[in-house]
Amino acid sequence: MNKKLIISTLLALPLAMPVAAQDAWPPEEVELVTHSSSGGGGDIMIRNLGRTLEEKFGIDAVYNNRVGGSGAVALSWLANQAPTDGSSIMSVTPTQLITPLRVEGIPTYQDVMPIARLMIDPSVLAIHGESQFDTIEEFIDYARENPNELTVGIGSAGSLDQLVVQNFMTAADIEVRIVPHEGGGDAEAALLGQHIDAIIGEPGGILSHLDSGNMRILTVFQEERLDAYPDVPTLQEVGYDVVSNKFRGVFGAPGMDAELVEAIGETLSNLLDDEPWNTYWREGSMTPAYLGHEDFVAFLDKANEELRVFIESLDD
């Protein structure tokens, strides 16, 4: 027997063991954190995610709604108090970028560990079923001929949706009135009541209305058509390059081990076909858009810069 081989093997063992342990994610109990309150978008996401993890791995999922400060409370906790062993992860959306840009002193994505981007939430322009417009071109033409007449509702001001509308207006050289509401549901109600002409929304939120014909989608602000609505053109096809980057991902505590981060990302990206996660993203017409840690950070850099310019332009 080669002594050297034995010694080097023995030396290598302790190095191998932590790796083996870290491959075993998720742990017996995993805590899923969100900044949204019960029933909100982030809450629904972690509950679907948690349930899927429970079913697939036989573990327990615990949910924690760290509400407050438009996401600031959750970010603070993540940056300062969250454990680094992978037992807690936090769901994130553009809110985690926007809030630190608006208020000083809140940890940013650079102060925590971005683990992975999981999905892109598509933004669509939806109109009422009885609307006079049949295509997006008609909408744009009308808007051009009647500046400032059409009203487009959004869920909240200063959000990604507002950025999309403003980019749309610039690209297509039209003027519409933007009507902010207190939540996507309120905007939907306004459209249903025909108090506004269109909304920017997510298909998942208006599914039943799309099915019943009370609402129709004119265009999608994505790079590719949605599987569920293959007849709806993207705005790029019509000639205007406006894309929405509403992402969903997870963050972890700063200082997490790189291999652990990769393991978590891998596990999450492999859940696409498991239930109820599968139903969740299919029904929401989300696009699986996995980006591991490094790519995610690069994406966040770009998205953050775009948002920074946007928010600074708001406040003059």
Place this chain on the structure above:
Amino acid sequence: MILKNVISGGVCLAFGLFVYWLSGGVSSTASLDMLGGRFFPRMVALLFILSSIALIVTALMGIEIAGGQVGGKKSRVIEEPSGAETETSEAPIRGIPAGTLRLLSYVSIMAVYTLVLPLIGYIPASILAFSGLIVTAGERRPVHVVLGAIGIALLLYFLFAVVFSMNVPEASLF
């Protein structure tokens, strides 16, 4: 002249002016509507100022204008529940009325409690604070005080943190 009202009216007037001034700092171009973020606070501040002035004026005149009584007879006299406010039945301690001392004690205890909460955790801080409150409220027997404080603290912890899994400050010193 009703002094109480003149002074409170004055304080309110100052507050109204402050709010009006502060609203000037709200950006008027950033918002999606033409009224802007300044309109509502300024309007409210203006009404605030007007009401404060009206309060001061009527107080100086010595009158109080009642709000409209909605419907029905006004002749019935309402019995206030239980004892009259006999503040004179207690001896002041070193010139400060006993009641005021209790008030100050309460506020101090709860202020310290809030400061100390993140340091020593919910249960220890609460037991201390509640003991203080119970003593302030008049219960002196030590066993009762301690048991009462422990009981209330544990009950609340059980209901909120255990049953409903709410986030409760954990000790950071330990």
Place this chain on the structure above:
Amino acid sequence: MVEMSVLLEALLNVLTPYSLFFLVVGVFIGIVAGILPGINGAIGISLILPFTFGMPPATALIMMLGLWGGQNFGGGVTAALVHAPGAASGASTLFDGYPMAQKGQAGKALGIICIASSIGWFISTIMLALIAVPLAAFALRFSAPEYLAVGVFGLSMVASMATKNIFKGAIATLFGLVIVTIGTDPFSGLPRFTFGRYELMDGINFLVVMIGVFAIAEALVQIEKPATQAKVQKFARQLPSWKEVKALLPTILRSTGIGMLVGTAPGAGGSIGAFIAYNEAKRFSKHPEEFGHGAQEGVAAPEAANNATEGGAMVPLLALGIPGSGAAAVILASMIMFGLRPGPQIFTDQPVLVYSLFFGLALGAVVLLILGLLLTPYLALVMRLPRAYLITGVTGIAFMAAMAITGLLFDVWLVLLFGIVGYIMRKLDFPPAPMILALVLGFMIETSLRRSMILSDGDWSIFFTRPISATILGLAILGFFYPMIRDVIGRLRARSA
């Protein structure tokens, strides 16, 4: 019309021992959640959600709806017993519930809360089953101008709340409106009056203010009184008599209608409905001067209304898939998880499930009645506690609730601050009720006003050219000036007599 077979199947779904058991559990948890300030229906429902995955959807949803209803009752209990709203919807119950309990009528107060809540719940469920779809269509006609009108209508009630000095009442109201502006400007997304503190980005939670101004202020008032003056509460556990209940029925029915209507409009919730019902009860009462001192109608009205808003909120939830409140949002999310697809076609696609929900809701009202009345004597025992423990307990709950709402220590400081503010207000005779009303309505008023301006492109006449908002505004103006006009006419008549 609905098939008999569908109704029968739905009924059988609900009447199994299994379903009934969980319904009772749901209502009970709801009552506990309602009693504890800071724990609301949404939190309670989120809590039981994981446990419901193994259940048939109807059972799970009925349990959650039962929780929601129980919560409204619990909120009123805390309001009456310790002058702290256990839930936002219980805020107006304390105006008359607390004096009743102080006068030794705790059992009656709780009994009225229970009975009014059950009746409001039951009737609104029946209305929901019968006219959900047309009601939803009516609710859709509500746009920003209508919401503003409702808000102004609500505020017009302040005049009657400022019984001693109208300017103090005005100042209190306006103070509430100022507080509401703190936070993020909803039309720009930028912070407003936050002084750079991120804790204020979401504004000041009105429950925090209510707990401070009602619970802590009351604790301060009580602790200032000497120990010997501790009232030996005339303690009465007895429930209201049949005669008293019958006398309250008109109030309860009217309040149920109000709650149902208010609940139907997404965004207007239990607390608004309760306040409006309270004021209308005062307006129609033969003894309005008793309000604020322990009028039974003053307890029945808000409690019937806040439970009726649940039935009302189910209308947009089921018929349009739009949740009108936090608890509704969780229920909506749960429905989707269970495969329900709320929306106009739900009545035709899944009638059995829908009618199971209706029957479950109606049954829940009965469960609340029984459970509530059984619990009342024990709950009323709280009044027996020596004041040292009562004051400490209420303070402890209040501070814990502040922590529970966001987990921010900042909110705990706010509770203490508003407690002191509330105490000062009481000492100086500034009525806290208008301030709370302004807090509840203020946000809706500002956003509706500004949104109306965008929709009308700057045209102020929009509020009067739209029929619904014009009507409501007209009623508001009338309601505000009517007592004064009546006064003047009465005096003129007396002079010429």
